[in-house]
Amino acid sequence: MSPRRIRVVLRRHGPEALVWRRRVAIVGGAVMVGIVALIFADVADRANALFHGFVARWWWAPLIATPAGFALIAWLTIRFAPLARGSGIPQVMAATKAPEAALSTLVSVRAAVAKFVLTAGALLIGASVGREGPTVQIAAAIMGRMHRLLRIPLRSSVYIAGGAAGVAAAFNTPLAGVAFAIEELAAAYEQRMTLLVMAAVLIAGMVSLGIAGDYIYFGAMRQTLGFTQALVAAPVAGIVGGIAGGVFSRLMLEAGRTTLPPFGRLRTRPVLFASLCGAVVAITGVATGLTWGTGYESANHIIAGGDVPAWFGIAKFVSTLATAVSGIPGGIFAPSLSIGAGIGALLREVFPGYSPGAIVLLGMVGYFTGVVRAPLTAVIIISETTASRGLMMPLLASALTADFAAQFVCKEKLYHGLSQRFLQAPK
Missing domain, CATH: 1.10.3080.10 (Clc chloride channel)
Structure with missing residues (x-):
């Protein structure tokens, strides 16, 4: 050459x-x-x-x-x-x-x-x-x-x-x-x-x-559901979780574009608005003692079979929404899983004869899908973070149901809607 x-x-x-x-x-x-x-x-x-x-x-x-x-x-x-x-x-x-x-x-x-x-x-x-x-x-x-x-x-x-x-x-x-x-x-x-x-x-x-090391985010959960149990529980968890997640997405998107006088004025004073959101988080946290931070400990406790008050999911929902609309940096993945676990804890009472850990996971995947509208991601995250591969089909059924149900509350996907604001905002 x-x-x-x-x-x-x-x-x-x-x-x-x-x-x-x-x-x-x-x-x-x-x-x-x-x-x-x-x-x-x-x-x-x-x-x-x-x-x-x-x-x-x-x-x-x-x-x-x-x-x-x-x-x-x-x-x-x-x-x-x-x-x-x-x-x-x-x-x-x-x-x-x-x-x-x-x-x-x-x-x-x-x-x-x-x-x-x-x-x-x-x-x-x-x-x-x-x-x-x-x-x-x-x-x-x-x-x-x-x-x-x-x-x-x-x-x-x-x-x-x-x-x-x-x-x-x-x-x-x-x-x-x-x-x-x-x-x-x-x-x-x-x-x-x-x-x-x-x-x-x-x-x-x-x-x-x-x-x-080879760790599992929430720890291994080996419980499963029978075929008939899955047919009953998965759609219910999907509908309840999907609607709740859709409500969260709808409120979060509307908070950023509503023209209602209180919100319109507060958006022009973002530091004051953030402090008011912080007050909501503080009052909720002090009153309950359970809604601070990521919610990882609460979710892990519920998955393991522990009890939480019936209002836990609602309280965590309020705290997470107040934080999310405040504009401070931070994600909603972990808090959403915690809220979903709270919904799952309520569903355990509806299905007392079913495996409690499995019902909690159905609630988690239903709510998480309702928020992010990504059913495949939700199923795989729940499955991998809990090593619950035996629940793949019930989780998928719940996620798909939740994705369908959430559309009736909020047609626009949360992250896609929020991304438009960054495309339109001055750099």
């Missing part, structure tokens, strides 16, 4: 070739996503534990600290990183529409760092938020920045892969990451995205597994 031919071959297939740089970006980005997701999880858990210790010592203190904390976080978000508000998933959806521009706005380093710090801060003041949605935005930012550093053109698939890897690392659920990419992040799942998404999800999952 001539020297010129050798140079051409090296340029196309050597270490500096685009194909190799793209592979390095995928692997390096996925490894970073796995590490950052685990650090974020640890920081969030510590913040949650600190708040619970604070409440145990001074039960009345959140009545002052939580509204003030909501106001402070809202001000910091507006002042330094307005695109870090809310869940983070709508931002990634909007980022796929203009990948290059989004790297300096919707999935910028500033937005990712603010998301990390302010979500932890929200848990430190008792807000009903989860870390899973924020992890999606942070992961997309990491994947996008890695591609930029290696001078690789950005495509929407980069953010989709990053977000999917974030879900996989946050829950230790690789299959749910793939399903989430297909159902939520990608409006039209293109064949060329397959390798990128699968590689990112698997690598991030392996990093999480290697560092944190």
